[in-house]
Amino acid sequence: MSKAAAIDIASVSKVYGATTAVHAISLKVPAGSYCCLLGPSGCGKSTTLRMIAGHESISSGDIRLGNTVVTDLPPARRGTAMMFQSYALFPHIDVTDNVAFSLKMKGVAKDERRAKALEMLKLVQMDPYATRRPAQLSGGQQQRVALARALITDPEALLLDEPLSALDPFLKIRMRAELKRLQTTLGITFVHVTHSQEEAMALADLIVVMNDGRIEQAAHPREVFERPATAFVARFMGDHNVISGRVTAATESGVTVAVPSGGEFTATGGVREVGESIDIAVRTDKVRIGASDAPGLGFTGIVDNIEYRGASVKLTVSGAGVQDFTAIVSDAAFFAAPVKVGDAASLAWGPEDSIVLGRLDS
Numbered sequence: 001m002s003k004a005a006a007i008d009i010a011s012v013s014k015v016y017g018a019t020t021a022v023h024a025i026s027l028k029v030p031a032g033s034y035c036c037l038l039g040p041s042g043c044g045k046s047t048t049l050r051m052i053a054g055h056e057s058i059s060s061g062d063i064r065l066g067n068t069v070v071t072d073l074p075p076a077r078r079g080t081a082m083m084f085q086s087y088a089l090f091p092h093i094d095v096t097d098n099v100a101f102s103l104k105m106k107g108v109a110k111d112e113r114r115a116k117a118l119e120m121l122k123l124v125q126m127d128p129y130a131t132r133r134p135a136q137l138s139g140g141q142q143q144r145v146a147l148a149r150a151l152i153t154d155p156e157a158l159l160l161d162e163p164l165s166a167l168d169p170f171l172k173i174r175m176r177a178e179l180k181r182l183q184t185t186l187g188i189t190f191v192h193v194t195h196s197q198e199e200a201m202a203l204a205d206l207i208v209v210m211n212d213g214r215i216e217q218a219a220h221p222r223e224v225f226e227r228p229a230t231a232f233v234a235r236f237m238g239d240h241n242v243i244s245g246r247v248t249a250a251t252e253s254g255v256t257v258a259v260p261s262g263g264e265f266t267a268t269g270g271v272r273e274v275g276e277s278i279d280i281a282v283r284t285d286k287v288r289i290g291a292s293d294a295p296g297l298g299f300t301g302i303v304d305n306i307e308y309r310g311a312s313v314k315l316t317v318s319g320a321g322v323q324d325f326t327a328i329v330s331d332a333a334f335f336a337a338p339v340k341v342g343d344a345a346s347l348a349w350g351p352e353d354s355i356v357l358g359r360l361d362s
């Protein structure tokens with residue numbers, strides 16, 4: 001129905017007085033992709049989105065939408081539409097007029113704009129509510145109206161700032177599926193800001209992990225999960241243990257790392273030099289209880305905590321200079337040889353489950 005545009009962010013910064021909210025980030029979002037900007041509060045994701053939308057000026061760098069440099073264009077001339085966290089519907093007019101509002105601003109005749117609004121309401125399954133006022137709708141319904149209102153301008157890219165954060169957990173999951181369906185149906189580029197890893201994993205085909213105004217990693221969710229680029233990404237995505245230490249041996253295929261007053265661990269990938277301080281990551285779900293059959297791929301420690309999670313059991317073990325190392329094992333594996341808090345336990349993992357994390361250069 002609409003055409004999708006690629007978004008090219010080239011060395012874009014945002015400075016507010018003494019605060020640099022975004023530090024010279026560069027990112028290419030392919031046309032028609034579902035991109036999630038993910039990161040903790042204050043990392044600069046909303047500022048980045050607002051700069052794409054044109055609601056925030058760009059301190060330096062350029063943004064292109066398709067072949068057009070939009071850096072200095074007003075929001076309405078960029079080919080983007082934005083859906084805000086608070087849906088900001090007009091309370092005194094009905095749903096149809098709310099959706100038709102931007103067409104009214106453009107001088108489109110009443111019948112034509114109401115017909116187009118109804119078409120958009122059908123797209124989000126809200127046509128039965130066309131004559132209601134916003135106050136007569138639930139939060140989820142208001143959100144659908146806000147979506148229809150953003151889509152009526154036929155944007156090449158839809159920008160969404162925490163669109164699901166006001167919804168209850170049940171509705172959140174339903175609307176998540178709706179957003180994905182809409183994006184697939186329309187085929188346009190979506191850029192969605194969220195602080196939820198789960199939401200980003202469920203929706204995106206490009207996750208951009210931000211921290212302190214910089215991009216730590218931009219990749220497909222599977223790659224972000226399987227090959228986190230930095231210790232920040234590994235910790236933020238969860239499900240990884242991060243071990244810090246100094247390189248004592250390095251080959252082309254990997255390293256050995258000594259933990260201060262602790263053990264030595266091996267990890268694959270990432271060319272590193274002896275003496276460097278680095279982080280390695282071990283996936284929590286790849287750890288098993290039992291002695292390691294290779295040096296550097298396990299340790300023995302004391303069990304600090306055990307949480308039963310139904311299909312799995314989460315164990316926290318400290319030893320070999322490593323604190324609160326997490327292992328998630330299947331319930332069958334755990335109950336075959338159960339351990340208690342305070343017991344000594346050996347943990348082990350495979351060579352491919354321990355990887356070298358990169359550094360954040362710059």
Ligand SMILES: Nc1ncnc2c1ncn2[C@@H]1O[C@H](COP(=O)(O)OP(=O)(O)OP(=O)(O)O)[C@@H](O)[C@H]1O
Binds near residue numbers: 021041042044
């Ligand atoms: N108008 C402003 N004036 C000064 N500083 C600002 C302004 N807007 C944002 N900032 C600062 O810029 C940084 C990034 O803010 P931003 O809103 O982009 O973060 P965020 O990742 O979207 O956070 P949240 O999830 O809390 O919305 C923060 O340190 C914030 O305090």
